[in-house]
Amino acid sequence: MELNFNTSIPIYLQIIREFKRQIAIGILKPGDKIPSQRELAGDLKVNANTVQRAYREMEILGLVETLRGQGTFVCQTQAIVEETRNEMLTSLVDDFVQAMKSLGCEEEAIMELVKLRYDEIQKNHRGERGE
Amino acid sequence: MELNFNTSIPIYLQIIREFKRQIAIGILKPGDKIPSQRELAGDLKVNANTVQRAYREMEILGLVETLRGQGTFVCQTQAIVEETRNEMLTSLVDDFVQAMKSLGCEEEAIMELVKLRYDEIQKNHRGERGE
Amino acid sequence: MELNFNTSIPIYLQIIREFKRQIAIGILKPGDKIPSQRELAGDLKVNANTVQRAYREMEILGLVETLRGQGTFVCQTQAIVEETRNEMLTSLVDDFVQAMKSLGCEEEAIMELVKLRYDEIQKNHRGERGE
Amino acid sequence: MELNFNTSIPIYLQIIREFKRQIAIGILKPGDKIPSQRELAGDLKVNANTVQRAYREMEILGLVETLRGQGTFVCQTQAIVEETRNEMLTSLVDDFVQAMKSLGCEEEAIMELVKLRYDEIQKNHRGERGE
DNA sequence: GTGGTCTAGACCACC
DNA sequence: GTGGTCTAGACCACC
Numbered sequence: 001m002e003l004n005f006n007t008s009i010p011i012y013l014q015i016i017r018e019f020k021r022q023i024a025i026g027i028l029k030p031g032d033k034i035p036s037q038r039e040l041a042g043d044l045k046v047n048a049n050t051v052q053r054a055y056r057e058m059e060i061l062g063l064v065e066t067l068r069g070q071g072t073f074v075c076q077t078q079a080i081v082e083e084t085r086n087e088m089l090t091s092l093v094d095d096f097v098q099a100m101k102s103l104g105c106e107e108e109a110i111m112e113l114v115k116l117r118y119d120e121i122q123k124n125h126r127g128e129r130g131e
Numbered sequence: 132m133e134l135n136f137n138t139s140i141p142i143y144l145q146i147i148r149e150f151k152r153q154i155a156i157g158i159l160k161p162g163d164k165i166p167s168q169r170e171l172a173g174d175l176k177v178n179a180n181t182v183q184r185a186y187r188e189m190e191i192l193g194l195v196e197t198l199r200g201q202g203t204f205v206c207q208t209q210a211i212v213e214e215t216r217n218e219m220l221t222s223l224v225d226d227f228v229q230a231m232k233s234l235g236c237e238e239e240a241i242m243e244l245v246k247l248r249y250d251e252i253q254k255n256h257r258g259e260r261g262e
Numbered sequence: 263m264e265l266n267f268n269t270s271i272p273i274y275l276q277i278i279r280e281f282k283r284q285i286a287i288g289i290l291k292p293g294d295k296i297p298s299q300r301e302l303a304g305d306l307k308v309n310a311n312t313v314q315r316a317y318r319e320m321e322i323l324g325l326v327e328t329l330r331g332q333g334t335f336v337c338q339t340q341a342i343v344e345e346t347r348n349e350m351l352t353s354l355v356d357d358f359v360q361a362m363k364s365l366g367c368e369e370e371a372i373m374e375l376v377k378l379r380y381d382e383i384q385k386n387h388r389g390e391r392g393e
Numbered sequence: 394m395e396l397n398f399n400t401s402i403p404i405y406l407q408i409i410r411e412f413k414r415q416i417a418i419g420i421l422k423p424g425d426k427i428p429s430q431r432e433l434a435g436d437l438k439v440n441a442n443t444v445q446r447a448y449r450e451m452e453i454l455g456l457v458e459t460l461r462g463q464g465t466f467v468c469q470t471q472a473i474v475e476e477t478r479n480e481m482l483t484s485l486v487d488d489f490v491q492a493m494k495s496l497g498c499e500e501e502a503i504m505e506l507v508k509l510r511y512d513e514i515q516k517n518h519r520g521e522r523g524e
Numbered sequence: 525g526t527g528g529t530c531t532a533g534a535c536c537a538c539c
Numbered sequence: 540g541t542g543g544t545c546t547a548g549a550c551c552a553c554c
Contacts, residue, residue, distance in 0.1 A: 048548095049545075072526090089231075114245060136330055311532090312529080314543080331539040351506060369508070380490050439553080529549100539542105
């Protein structure tokens with residue numbers, strides 16, 4: 001997991017977002033144990049309280065379950081996975097479309113730009129990997 | 132101008148983004164006078180210091196210039212308009228594509244979702260306007 | 263507000279319960295400003311973080327609203343007051359009835375004991391006030 | 394025996410309370426053998442230390458006595474049964490009345506609510522048992 | 525070892 | 540002044 005310490009987005013929210021992502025795309029599966037608070041704090045070089053706050057909010061969201069003394073586990077409910085993924089995708093796309101429209105782009109222009117930049121990004125990645 | 136006070140994005144950055152947007156799509160044209168700091172602060176119900184910081188940074192970016200005793204004006208250089216618009220669009224699209232890829236969506240899936248949500252958003256807007 | 267530092271009930275939960283109570287019985291009315299985090303922390307002689315945690319959870323519960331830089335206010339929605347009161351009363355009574363039943367008391371015995379102890383408590387209070 | 398792992402009430406206190414209850418209503422009679430610490434720990438899926446602490450405190454309270462190599466037994470003194478029951482009932486009722494009063498309920502309102510919820514709970518139980 | 529609560533205190537954004 | 544985030548570190552309950 002990589003954090004950006006130079007953004008205004010709080011660290012605990014970045015942590016939540018990354019777990020959501022990993023749950024949404026199946027890197028983390030229902031029932032999987034996630035790192036202990038202290039372990040993750042050590043890995044990310046942040047304070048244990050910051051990780052705990054992230055875990056606590058994920059618990060409230062129903063994404064994980066905590067067993068005292070045993071650790072924290074991805075919620076068993078499969079439905080939550082799909083839901084999380086859909087919520088993330090929809091809000092991402094909606095915010096994007098809204099922002100593009102506020103800059104005067106309509107459907108065609110948006111699609112064109114997405115295609116253009118997508119291909120550009122792909123090309124760069126290939127370049128980085130020396131393909 | 133609408134601000135979101137509950138996000139972690141600093142108010143002054145939200146103000147800058149909105150001016151950039153208005154300049155990029157021509158709502159504000161080169162040479163246009165923008166509101167005085169005090170006036171805008173009153174409108175937005177925001178502290179004058181916050182507006183001042185936004186204006187100062189926009190000056191550094193070369194987006195506006197302040198004339199002592201006369202007010203603050205959108206920069207005359209026409210090139211800056213296109214440049215601002217392009218920068219905003221490119222970073223918006225790139226961030227979006229990157230985020231969608233991190234959620235496991237490739238070109239086709241992205242295009243489809245954008246189309247889907249765009250149409251949905253259009254429909255809702257029409258509904259709200261009673262069309 | 264009085265806290266019990268010798269119980270296992272976390273301080274932040276005790277704080278939440280007391281605000282709920284004051285909102286439920288109208289000591290605090292919709293829109294009322296509650297003490298600043300620092301002020302309450304000073305009054306209760308607890309850490310500001312502990313108060314903040316209580317306030318944060320009350321915000322999630324929709325009991326209060328926070329305006330950055332201005333303070334924290336009792337939620338405007340009148341419905342939440344009634345709801346809070348009902349939830350508190352119902353869970354209190356239900357837990358009590360459940361516990362009494364688990365000790366072998368049925369309706370009549372419960373009512374009798376409540377009456378008995380209620381009168382006893384009243385008498386003692388009068389005694390304390392020298393009536 | 395059912396434990397609640399998500400409450401702030403320590404497990405060992407929950408265990409004590411349950412034994413008290415069983416003694417108070419005669420499920421456990423003077424002289425009865427209670428489960429070995431290891432057995433109960435296994436049943437409750439709880440650490441043996443936790444059960445040990447509960448047993449130790451019950452011994453201090455005079456509720457049980459441990460005979461080396463034979464096990465732990467409910468105290469022979471009959472008086473302790475009545476006493477335990479009375480203590481539990483009185484503190485339960487007193488705490489309840491106190492809490493209801495702090496929420497603005499006086500005798501009549503309390504009695505009414507108890508009656509209401511008691512009947513409601515009875516009805517639900519009957520429903521669950523398909524009566 | 526694992527999570528839960530709390531303290532002391534810093535720094536920031538915004539009023 | 541007011542809330543928001545974060546760190547460092549303590550102590551507790553439970554595994």
